[in-house]
Amino acid sequence: MRPVGEGIWVSGTNGTDGSEHENDDVRPAEPDSRDSSEKESNSASAPTEQFAAFAPPPTGDNSPNEPDDRAGRTADSPAGPDTDEPSPSDAPTTVIPVVKRPGRGEEPSTTPLQRSSDTPAPKPVGSTPLPTSESRPAQPQDSRPAQDSRSAQDSRPAQDSRPAQPPASPPTPPPPVAPPPGGNSGSSGDGSGPWWSGLPKRTVALVVGGIVALLAVLYVADLAISSGKVPRGVTVAGIEIGGEPLDEAEAHLREVLTERLDEPVRVLAGETTGEIVPAQAGIGIDWDATLDRVGSQPLNPFARLASFFGTEEIGVVSTRDDAALVVALDEFTAAAAYAPREGNIVFEGGTPVPVIPQPGQRVDIATASDVFAERWAFGEVSLPVEQVDVTVTREGLDRALADIAVPAVSADLVVRGRDGTAATLARDQIGAVLSFVPDGNGGLTPEYHPEAAVEILAPQLEPTETEPRDARVEIQGGSPAVVPGVKGELVDWAKTLETFPQLLAVTDDRAVDAVYQTVDPELTTEAAEKLGINEVIGEFTTGGFEYASGVNIRLAAAEIDGAVVKPGETFSLNGYTGPRGTAEGYVESGIIEAGRPGKAVGGGISQLATTLYNATYFAGMEDVAHTEHSYYISRYPAAREATVFEGAIDLQFRNPFDTGVLIQTITTSSDVTVRLWGTKTVNVQSITGERTNYTDPNTITLPAGPGCIASAGAKGFTVSDTRVVTDAKTGAQISNATRTVRYDPVPVVKCVEPDEKDGADSEGDQGAGDAPAPASPAPAPASSTPESVPVGAPAQAPGEDVADTAEPIAQPETAAPPRRQPESVSIPEPAGTSAN
Incomplete structure (x- = not known):
């Protein structure tokens, strides 16, 4: 108006x-x-x-x-x-x-x-x-x-x-x-x-001033009332202490949080859950630092006003034992982590099956420790997980499936050989010769395995092949003669399967012709003639074995007969003969088992090993590996004999000459001879030392039966052998080597019937021998036990002395006898008895 x-x-x-x-x-x-x-x-x-x-x-x-x-x-x-x-x-x-x-x-x-x-x-x-x-x-x-x-x-x-x-x-x-x-x-x-624009300015000023004065009075009153208390809205790990007096708030926190230290905290990492007790994980509470976070009453009027309408979480400051915390979290983080599953294609029969890629997951232990130490007081901790990406995408997987895998199994693959023979790689066998790997660009690259295809195809074409046969040297009319080798005709699988990837990519006409090649024998006729095998360079004979040992000796000797050791090659007796079990015709014979004479299949081969060792000894071969018997056996030369045990003890020698060596074996019902042929360039002399350091045997009493083999026993001793090698033409000494061996005493074994009372304990007297053996070997009665040596026993039944004899015993001539070495034991036996 x-x-x-x-x-x-x-x-x-x-x-x-x-x-x-x-x-x-x-x-x-x-x-x-x-x-x-x-x-x-x-x-x-x-x-x-x-x-x-x-x-x-x-x-x-x-x-x-x-x-x-x-x-x-x-x-x-x-x-x-x-x-x-x-x-x-x-x-x-x-x-x-x-x-x-x-x-x-x-x-x-x-x-x-x-x-x-x-x-x-x-x-x-x-x-x-x-x-x-x-x-x-x-x-x-x-x-x-x-x-x-x-x-x-x-x-x-x-x-x-x-x-x-x-x-x-x-x-x-x-x-x-x-x-x-x-x-x-x-x-x-x-x-x-x-x-208010129509009001006088003075009235407006008075109203505004009154409002400000009222607010100031309220601010001062609120500040006075809350003095000495925790600021409004403050919470610690969800515990509301806002507005409480400081001492009461501290007591409240100590009571609640101390209990939480001993309570299990639920821990999550992705989809993995578990529980960890903070106190057991090395977690504690830094009370001073935690209470410092509470702070004092805010002076900012706007902050005070805001405290009426919200809360402020200040958390708990924790102490930690990092080692204990890592141990507590390690098992959980390991369970929460899993490797990514790359996309791939596998074959189930003749069907390619896609493996869908799936990212992996891992938990960083350092980050997990920090998070747990910060959040444990809330009763549940969610640990951060990192995703481990895969390199193969779903698109790349689908592309490899459609372009490579599906065509590969569409039909059989055929290799045509001679005389109408064919080898077939069936479609349900494709998975054995085709696989996939990531290509680094999201796809899959095929990997072909021709060797696996050859394993399937080659046996089917063997009838169309001719194997090469090495030239060999035979003793004919008392002298060596070269038997010419034979060339072979074999499938060249490398050339035959050159187009293997292309064959698997087509869906029809999946056939290829086999490519044959001429193959020379490993030892050609010309090479055999150049070996220089023309005279005997080493020979040795042993005898006195029983029938069962003779069976095993003759089988093994026949296997190595005619073996040629080329210049620089190493010969292995176990390697050349292979397994020596019942399937190969070997029988049970004497061995050393559990420190005393025993029996096992293949026993007696050590006599062939000793004979071969001595032949190579005098032929000038280089000793690579050999082991003496634990007990001395009288028919073998002291410190110049060897034992073998399949899978544990072997006899090996090396041909150090420029000419080849032919092994010839000759066996009878009572002895075995090994003769080495080649080109003689050296002379060898053996010098056996005196026996010293005699030791008395123990006496063992066992119940009579098949498991007890009686033995008269013999003393143990130490002896050495020196080999002197000289040039066959000039007589100049080439080498002089001494080997010292200590043999254990042969225990006295008594087989007692259950009703006999001879004063001996049924478990055997392990003291000094009641009937000491003579100082020197004496002839044994006709019923003497077979020679106890670990020869040819199956690996599943090794004796104690087998382990002992596994130790090499090469000592200088002047060296003191070793404290414990496998030594041969002299068991006097009449001629014709069986021994290993």
């Missing part, structure tokens, strides 16, 4: 014809010294209300009966009746143009105020009642320009601005006017600002 004239405020709504007034508001008005043009402009600018006001009474120069020369009147303006006492209805009026809100069908009017020139000026407001809507005459709209109104108002006398007289009685207040839709109820009447 605005003052529009001198004297009163009127607020209401006029019809467009000026005939209606609603919600008239009549108040005393302050004099308004603004010019009429400003007042007219202010009146016309109100967008939400319509105003009407009475003009001030005319000055003394304008009587009621005189024409009004002020601008704003029109020639046809109606005049009131010419009377001395104007009635309220006759009072001159000023019509404020109707102003309606834009957008409601009316534009704000710029028509100036209208006043009748024939109507006398109204009386002061104090003595003249306000006209009602019924008595107010309608005023026509004035179409004159607005500038005429402004000029007329500007020419009005200054008396028009005199103060209005107070009304005789207060006017009846009109009913309130509802705010316009969408308007701001807190705005001033003209909608130009907030509700």
Whole structure:
């Protein structure tokens, strides 16, 4: 609402014809010294209300009966009746143009105020009642320009601005006017600002100051009340201690968190779960550092205000024993980790099956330790896991499956040999010769295995092949002769399967012809003739074995007969003969078992080994490996004999000459001879030393039966042998080597019947021999036990002396006897008895 004239405020709504007034508001008005043009402009600018006001009474120069020369009147303006006492209805009026809100069908009017020139000026407001809507005459709209109104108002006398007289009685207040839709109820009447814009600045300042003072009082009061307490909203591992006194908060935390140290904490890593007890994992609590995190009351008013609406988790500061923590987490992290599964293709019969790639997972133990130490107090810890990517994509897998694997198994592969023979690689065998590996670019690369194909195909074409046969040297008419070798015709599988990948890529006509090649024997006729095998260079004979040992000796001797040792080659007796079991015809014979004579399949081969060793000894061969018997055996030369045991003890020698060596074996029912042929270049002399350091045997008493072999026993001793090698042409000494051997005493074995009482304990007397053996070997009775040597026994039944005899016993001639060495034992036997 605005003052529009001198004297009163009127607020209401006029019809467009000026005939209606609603919600008239009549108040005393302050004099308004603004010019009429400003007042007219202010009146016309109100967008939400319509105003009407009475003009001030005319000055003394304008009587009621005189024409009004002020601008704003029109020639046809109606005049009131010419009377001395104007009635309220006759009072001159000023019509404020109707102003309606834009957008409601009316534009704000710029028509100036209208006043009748024939109507006398109204009386002061104090003595003249306000006209009602019924008595107010309608005023026509004035179409004159607005500038005429402004000029007329500007020419009005200054008396028009005199103060209005107070009304005789207060006017009846009109009913309130509802705010316009969408308007701001807190705005001033003209909608130009907030509700307080109409208030005096001093009032606004007082209100604001009061609010600030109130907030300050509340801040100080809140700060005083919370002094010495934990800030609001603080939690430690989910434990709410905000607002508690500091000492009570500490006690609360110590009670709860100390219990949690001994409670299992659920640990997760991906899909793997487990439990770890913090205290057992080396976790503790740093109370000082944890309580320091609580802090003091915040002074920032905004922080204090925010504490009413949220929480602050400060966590627990832990101490840790890294070694114990790693141990506790190691098993869990190992279980949580798994290797990636690369995409691949496998074959199930004749069907290729794709292996879908799957990333792996791993847990970094250092990171896991840090996370557990930080989060254990919450009762559950989720450890971070790292994904281990795969290199094969699903697209690459599908491509290899469609382009390679499926065609590869579409049909059988056939290799055509001679004479109509064919070898077939069936489609369900393709998986044995084809596999896939990652190519590094997301795909799979095929890998072909021709050797696996050869294993399947070669046996099928063997009938079409001719194996080569080496040239050999045979003793014919008492002298060596070369038997020519035979060339062979074999399938060249490398050339035959050159197109193997291409064959597997096609789906029809999957056949190829076998390529044959001529193959020379390993030892050709020409090479055999150049070996220089033409004379005996070493020979030795042993005898005195029993029948069973003879069977085994003759079998092994036949296997090595005719063997050729080329220059620089090493010969192995076990390697050349191979297994010596019942399947090969070997029988049970004497060995040394558990420190005393025993029996096993293949026993007796040590006699062949001793014979071969002595033949190579005198032929000048280089000793690579040999072992003497634990007990001395009288038919063998002392310190110049050997034993063997399949899989444990071997006899090996090397041909050091430029010519070859032929092994010839000759056996009878009682002896065996080994003869070496070659080119003689050296002479060998053996010098056997005196026997010293005799030791007495023990006596062992066993129950009579097959497991007991009686023995008269013999003393043990130490002896050495020296080999002197000289040049066969010049006689110059080439080498001089001494080997010292200590033989164990042969125990006295007594086989006692259960009812015999000879004073001996049934488990055997392990003391010094009750019947010491003579100082020197004596002939044994006819019932003497077979020679006890570890010869040819199966690996599943080794004796104790087998392990002992595995130790080499090469000593210089002047060296003291070793503390414990396998030594041969002299068991006197009559001729013809069996021994190993």
